[in-house]
Amino acid sequence: MSVIRGHGRPEPGVTATPRRRSGLRRWLLALLLWPVLAGAHSAPYSYLILLLDEQSTHGSLVIHVYDVAHEVGVTDPAMLLNREEAQRHETQLRQLVELRMRIGFDGQAVQPVWQPIEVLPDRQSLRLQFDLTQLRPAAVDFDMQLFPYDPMHQTFIEVYEGGSLRLQAILDAAHASARYYSGSLQGRWAVIKTFVQSGVHHILIGPDHILFLIGLLLLGGTIWRLASIVTAFTLGHSVTLSLAALGLVRLSPAVVEPAIALSIVVVGADNLLVQLKRGTGAAASLGAADAARDLRPWFAGLFGLIHGFGFASVLMEFGLPRDALGWSLAAFNIGVELGQLIIVLPTATLLWWLWRRSPSAAARTVLLGSVAVVLAGAFWFVQRVWFTPA
DSSP states (O other): OOOEETTTEEOTTOOOOSOHHHHHHHHHHHHHHHHHHTTOOSSOEEEEEEEEOSSOEEEEEEEEHHHHHHHHTOSOGGGGGSHHHHHHTHHHHHHHHHHHEEEEETTEEOOOEEOOOEEEGGGTEEEEEEEESSOSOSEEEEEEOSOTTOTTOEEEEEEEETTEEEEEEEEOSSOOEEEEEOSSHHHHHHHHHHHHHHHHHHHHTOHHHHHHHHHHHTTOOOHHHHHHHHHHHHHHHHHHHHHHHTTSOOOOHHHHHHHHHHHHHHHHHHHHHHHHHHOSSGGGSGGGSOGGGOOHHHHHHHHHHHHHHHHHHHHHHHOOOGGGHHHHHHHHHHHHHHHHHHHHHHHHHHHHHHHHHOHHHHHHHHHHHHHHHHHHHHHHHHHHHHSSOO
16 A cells, blocks of 8 residues: 555655556665665665646655755755755755756646655655646656766656556656656557657658668559558568567667668669569560569568568667557557658659650669669668677
8 A cells, every 4th residue: 555645645665556567666666766765875866756647736856965965055965854954945946956857748848836845854855746737648758857967866757647657767867858648548649649750750761761662662563563562561560560669579780770771782683683684675564574473572571570670679769658558559550651651652653654654764764773772772781780880
């Protein structure tokens, strides 16, 4: 059972959650925090709790007197354990926190309404409790570096919603931000919107993914043939993206990135071989080719598995909300597919028009385009194998 104080805030260090796995994480976190809570200050921690429910939103920030003393110019940190001394520096401390602790609800900054400062002598800490007027947002953003004088300082964050622990995060100088999506319908929509946009953005700024797709489309073909190629690529990258994001399969970027470059070389080289066999006449259009010998769907599916690991590395850096894992994975995949369509539709349409207008010009375009694909893929392969830091 959690200990409730004030407006129903769980005490830092005590967690009430029906899920055993969350409880285990909480105990591990408590062990990490023990030096601070015991007063040793062997590691520089702050501790932020945020509670969301239908009627109110409030939280508390626990900070060690050692850090406060450094910021407000008190020579002896123990002096701040005196209530009168702590109150004397309360306004200055609040101003400092407001500058360095930014909380956003649905993309808008929110301003805490502070309560009187509390002294926690047994933890050698001060506690600032606050209320937020906005209720149960779809997404909460944290951006903070409370004590930049100490590059090792960390802020532990816990978010409770509906009485359950929903998020645990650690912010430091290298990772100063985090995001939480609520379990409400609005929160699910925020997850979908965010990860769809991320998927579209990632494929459109990835020249290797774009060139791979263009290389697959250069030879043209019927709408069903092109659809089978795109579908195979989708299935391939969706499988490995999901496996990697769930932590079931991992490949080092030192393997994945050169393999992606190599896939581009293979596709371009296959285009050249096919084109050399066909010649440059009207019959060179893939519509007249033997579809049974077209290896592009197989390349798309096989190499799509490798590209999926590349997508996953970006997705993991972006961060997956634990309680909306399925939604975020599905939304990211949808975003990737939308990004693919943005590339595939105009490229396929342009090539179709060129084949109908001038098959010889289209054949030359395929030849030159395939050479460019091979050269670009080879350049990336050499760069990623020999010139990219491990």
